[in-house]
Amino acid sequence: MTTIYGYSVSGNCHKLRLLLEQLGRPYRWIEVDSSQGETRTPEYLAKNANGKVPMLELDDGRILVESNAILCYLADGTQFLPGDAWERAQALSWMFFEQYSHEPYIAVARFIRGWTPLDSPRRTAELPRCCERGHQALAVMERHLSSQPWFTGADYGVADIALFAYTDVAHHGGFDLSGFPAICDWLARVRATPGFVAMPEPAPENAALIEASA
Numbered sequence: 001m002t003t004i005y006g007y008s009v010s011g012n013c014h015k016l017r018l019l020l021e022q023l024g025r026p027y028r029w030i031e032v033d034s035s036q037g038e039t040r041t042p043e044y045l046a047k048n049a050n051g052k053v054p055m056l057e058l059d060d061g062r063i064l065v066e067s068n069a070i071l072c073y074l075a076d077g078t079q080f081l082p083g084d085a086w087e088r089a090q091a092l093s094w095m096f097f098e099q100y101s102h103e104p105y106i107a108v109a110r111f112i113r114g115w116t117p118l119d120s121p122r123r124t125a126e127l128p129r130c131c132e133r134g135h136q137a138l139a140v141m142e143r144h145l146s147s148q149p150w151f152t153g154a155d156y157g158v159a160d161i162a163l164f165a166y167t168d169v170a171h172h173g174g175f176d177l178s179g180f181p182a183i184c185d186w187l188a189r190v191r192a193t194p195g196f197v198a199m200p201e202p203a204p205e206n207a208a209l210i211e212a213s214a
Contacts, residue, residue: 001026001028002020002025002028002057002058003057004020004029004054005044005053006054007033007035007054008031008199009199009206011107012165013054015068015164015165016056016070017197018161018164018165018197019071019075019158019161020074021196021197022080022195023195032053034053035115048063054070056073068096068098068099068162071158079157081158082152082153082157087153087154090152090153090159091158095162097137097140098159101133102137102141103166105130105131105133106130106138106167106173109130109131109134110166110169110172110173110210113174114206114209115206116209130173131174135175138170139180141163142181142183145183145185145186150189151163160186161190164187168187168199169199174214
């Protein structure tokens with residue numbers, strides 16, 4: 001059985017849970033709280049020297065890391081990954097966009113607001129840039145979604161899952177999505193897909209920090 005090591009309130013980890021649930025594929029989930037250093041233990045580093053979640057482990061001991069690579073592996077041969085080479089490349093381009101132009105700003109803003117102290121210097125040093133670049137990424141998504149319903153091609157799939165995870169909780173990072181109506185409609189379409197599961201809410205202490213940052 002596929003084993004996923006993940007932190008449930010991480011968007012990068014939730015991507016995998018969402019796809020596996022929608023595939024109806026059995027899996028084992030091992031909770032690893034990366035915010036508490038649980039990815040830096042000798043046992044974990046022996047499996048993943050980069051010390052991050054998520055991580056996939058197969059019964060034969062093979063390990064795969066990086067959330068979008070795992071998404072593509074799990075989706076291979078299913079309707080979630082286009083069979084057409086051009087559409088598959090388009091989906092991959094959006095997944096690269098998610099990791100390079102979206103996640104580093106929207107996810108990091110969420111982390112700073114919910115997982116760092118209120119007096120953390122990161123709040124003044126990094127949040128303004130995260131806000132600026134995050135809005136730029138959202139504007140790119142809005143433009144695409146103004147004429148296309150999905151990011152994976154003609155149908156919902158891996159690129160939508162990749163981009164959904166942190167966009168759906170962008171408000172935790174201080175992003176107001178009301179000015180992005182096409183994104184809001186797309187989020188609603190994703191939530192309506194069969195087998196959809198939402199990301200759990202942050203722990204009370206993290207939720208309190210997010211609220212205090214508003």
